[in-house]
Amino acid sequence: MDRLHARYPFLDAARAAVDEADVDLAALVRSGGPAVDRGVGRVESAIETGDVGEPRRVRAELLSYPVARVVVSLVDDPRLTDAYARAEARTAHERFVDDVEGSTPVSLPEGIDLGRLLAEFELAAAVDVGVSVGVDEDRCTVDVGPYLRLASGLEGEEWRLVARDLDGGRVPVEREELYVLLREAVRERVLAGLPLSVPEPVAETLEPEVERVARSLSDYELPRSVTAELTPAAFPPCVEALIERARSGEELPDRSAFSLVAFLAGAGADPETTAAVTGLDPEAVAYRHERLAGENGADYPSPSCAVMQAYGDCVPVEKRDERCERVDHPLNYYATAVEEVSRSEP
Structure with a gap:
């Protein structure tokens, strides 16, 4: 075990180091200690801050x-699984950009560089960095297949293939964009195999910690998807306002139309229902639904309240209601409202 493995615990070499240490998982969790505390902390930080928190000593960090x-x-909640994978990927991205591009690289026994990262994810043959192809070294090219896979969960029109100058099956990207694609490769790896099959003795020992994490998940209300029949009366004010604008014939800005379609997809609407509810062009709606990669938009999530405010799509303060004060995502508003409506029905 060394600092490189602790800093990047998703590496194949890090997994091998754990295997070579012959650590008994049941004994580890039974004894508690720094590794268990830090493991729970990684998950709680993923919920609360979107990263995995501050590192500890090498052994505790790796384990x-x-x-x-x-x-x-x-915990076995898809929302947590997604949030955790994104948090590990976000932290890794910050670290490898700093380690490779920073002016004061971290001193690691084996070191980390772009070539090693590409090899780790079997991308070495798929990526040409600029220096190797005789162009600006801030420019790279990526084979179209890996590019499409890794970019599928990224928001923004700039990641669409039609926005790139495809040349001979290769997609040009900036160096910083390549690091974003590597972040997605980390997310893929973290997600792989989850949820694990956990031995009963380990599950029993970790029960208090699991309950604590589940409570944290409930407190922070990560965005929920609702797959039951739509309940328009439960739509949040921002969505009602967007629907009213769309049905009045206003041509919504792309970001606003995306927010509206993404919300309805997350609430369980199919393209036909979305078009009927909003009055938007059915072909445009179908296209946007296709862009919402993953079931109910899980990989291309609808914008949070903070993003809606940044887009200018949040309603004025006087038009918000008390639910708006309790939630941080339109889908959470909707799910809460649907539950309250169902409880009030005889």
Whole structure:
């Protein structure tokens, strides 16, 4: 075990180091200690801050990664699984950009560089960095297949293939964009195999920690998708306002139309229902639904309240209601409202 493995616990070499240490997972969680505390902390930080928190000493940091995956598996909530994978990927992205591009690289025994990262995810043959192809080294090209896979969960028109100058089956990207694609490769790897099959003794020992994480998940209300029949009366004010604008014939800005379609997809609407509810062009709606990669938009999520405010699509304060004060995402508003409506029905 060394600092490189602790800093990047998703590496194949890090997993091998844990295997070579012959650590008994049941004994590790039974004894508690720094690795278990840090493992639970990784998951709680994923919920609360979107990263995995501050690192600890090498052994605890490395062993905390498998502990965290076990905790996520025991909670067994797709929202947590997604949030945790994104948090690990976000933290890794910050670290490898700093380690490779920073002016004061971190001193690691084996070192980390772009070539090693590409090889780790079997992308070495798929990516040409600029320096190797005789162009600006801030420019790279990526084979179209890996590009489409890794970019499928990224928001923004700039990631669409039609926005790129495809040349001979290769997609040009800036160097910083390549790091974003590598972040998505980390997310893929973290998601792989989750949820794990956890032995009963381990599950029983971690029960208090799992309950604590589940409570944290409830407190922070990560965005929920609702797959039951649509309940328009439960739509949040921002969505009602967007629907009213669309049905009045106003041509919504692309970001506003995306927010509206993404919300309805997350609430369980199919393209036909979305077009009927909003009055938007059915072909445009169908296209946007296709862009919402993953079931109910899980990989291309509808914007949060903060993003809606930044877009200018949040309603004025006087038009918000008390639910708006309790939630941080339109889908959470909708899910809460649907539950309250169902409880009030005889």
